[in-house]
Amino acid sequence: MSTGLYIHIPFCVSKCAYCDFYSLACGKNGQNELKSAYTASLCRQSKLWGKIYGRPSIQSIYIGGGTPTILPTKQLTDIIANIKSSFDISPNAEFTVEANPATFDSDKLKALKNAGVNRLSIGMQSANDNELKLLSRIHSENDTERSFAVARECGFDNISLDIMYGIPDQTTDSFKRTLYKAVSLSPEHISVYGLQLEPGTRLFNNQSLYAFPEEDCEAEMNGLAQIILESSGYRRYEISNYSLPGRECAHNLLYWNGMEYLGLGTGACSYRDRRRFRVITDIKSYCASQDFTDVTKTDEILTEEDAAKEYIMLRLRLCRGLELKKLYSITPNAEKYLSRARGFIKAGFIEENGGYIRFTPKGFNVSNTLLSEILF
Ligand code: SF4
Structure with a gap:
């Protein structure tokens, strides 16, 4: 059976106002010791789990986060080299790295490309700087354009953009602008997510201060996404995902088709033999662990x-x-x-x-x- 591999990188430049993913805000170059220790632990876990799970055949790899591209290039390429030597990577495997605008340059992308990465997922979110600011994203509309151009120059011919609706102060017109900007860049894949208010986030804690679009307006935005993207050649293949023909995200399809996956790194989930398990969200315990049994917890064992x-x-x-x-x-x-x-x-x-x-x-x-x- 084919398996997916997910690798979690829990570092970000700063924390976005809506985000409840496990990640540490560490500026562009902070937490260097922790990043090195984390990289070493990921490499160790990769070797160990490759052996424990019998070098499974891997159909898709996804390095997500957090912001993977915040790691120094050498750490990223070390992680990739370890994955490749620990698992049986299919020659046609899709290999995605999440890359936030303003966190990579062409040297980093070229190194990723040479290491075998063949798909980038760029967190655009919005084409409107006021909305990006409200979300506390560190990038601007121009950064998205520049980053996208750099990715193309480095030879990436499979790029996904994430965009979002339901942002405070967003209107159907401003969302249309985001959709048309995304289409104008001609990515192969576009994910369209509705903003979720997650407990504990800054947006959640201060929600009374913001003007969120009404439910009807959000439904209209979702409908607009379908009309504009489908009339631009994208096909909706999943509730939140559109792609050019043949460019569906293999990694996500693997989840939605109920296939097995292994997750490396703190906070990463795995699913195998109907058992769902995960590494706890505690980076220090993860880095201190020798065999990762003490930081891996079973969430549930599914009945038939x-x-x-x-x-x-x-x-x-x-x-x-x-x-x-x-x-x-x-x-x-x-x-x-x-x-x-x-x-x-x-x-x-x-x-x-x-x-x-x-x-x-x-x-x-x-x-x-x-x-x-x-x-x-
Ligand atoms: S960059 Fe992504 S993972 Fe990091 S804080 Fe923002 S939304 Fe969360």
């Missing part, structure tokens, strides 16, 4: 029924939808879930054809509510 429910939930995120034959093969309760799902066909939330059942665009807008009705 849990795994079937998860399959339904993940597959319904995809525009292709859920294959009926496959569902019947993994759970004796397929008919129960399908009859609930079919109850939404008349209202136009779900459609069924070609042996698949899927959300319509209208259904995607209320997918969480529909999923809980179908599954529980």
